[in-house]
Amino acid sequence: MPAASDKVFNCRMCGHCCEGSGGIVVSPTDLTRLAAHLGHAPETVVELYCYHVGDKLKIRSGDDGYCVFFKQGQGCGVHEGKPAICRAWPFFRGNIEDPASLAMAKEFCPGINLEARHADFAQAGRSYLRQKGLLAKDSSCEANALILK
Structure with a gap:
């Protein structure tokens, strides 16, 4: 599965x-x-x-x-x-938290399922980042796109 x-x-x-x-x-x-x-x-x-x-x-x-x-x-x-930021794409904070950001990412990246609803993408993205240990905490030296609210 x-x-x-x-x-x-x-x-x-x-x-x-x-x-x-x-x-x-x-x-x-x-x-x-x-x-x-x-x-x-x-x-x-x-x-x-x-x-x-x-x-x-x-x-x-x-x-x-x-x-x-x-x-x-x-x-x-x-x-x-x-780097982690590369490992995380397209599961960035903007795409996870903002439907408009995800819509723009869908236009840019052919790998994002055009039919994916934002809620499903966000849930999958948060889970992926947690499972892969990609969430960041220190904005002074880590990618802001990997620091979620």
């Missing part, structure tokens, strides 16, 4: 969520996982792939506008080590 999250979202590996800059927050836990996956010291990962915005660490975008780890036709180059 498929998980509730599978009924409202099925990733198509299109990369739309990997495009744009400034959204991929790397928490301290994420940095440890990403560094281990890449086989580098955390400091090296920061130097090579990240930048700071205030106290938050974020992944750089390449010249093509995508995350530096995204490769066209191949997808995420660090899939096993990717």
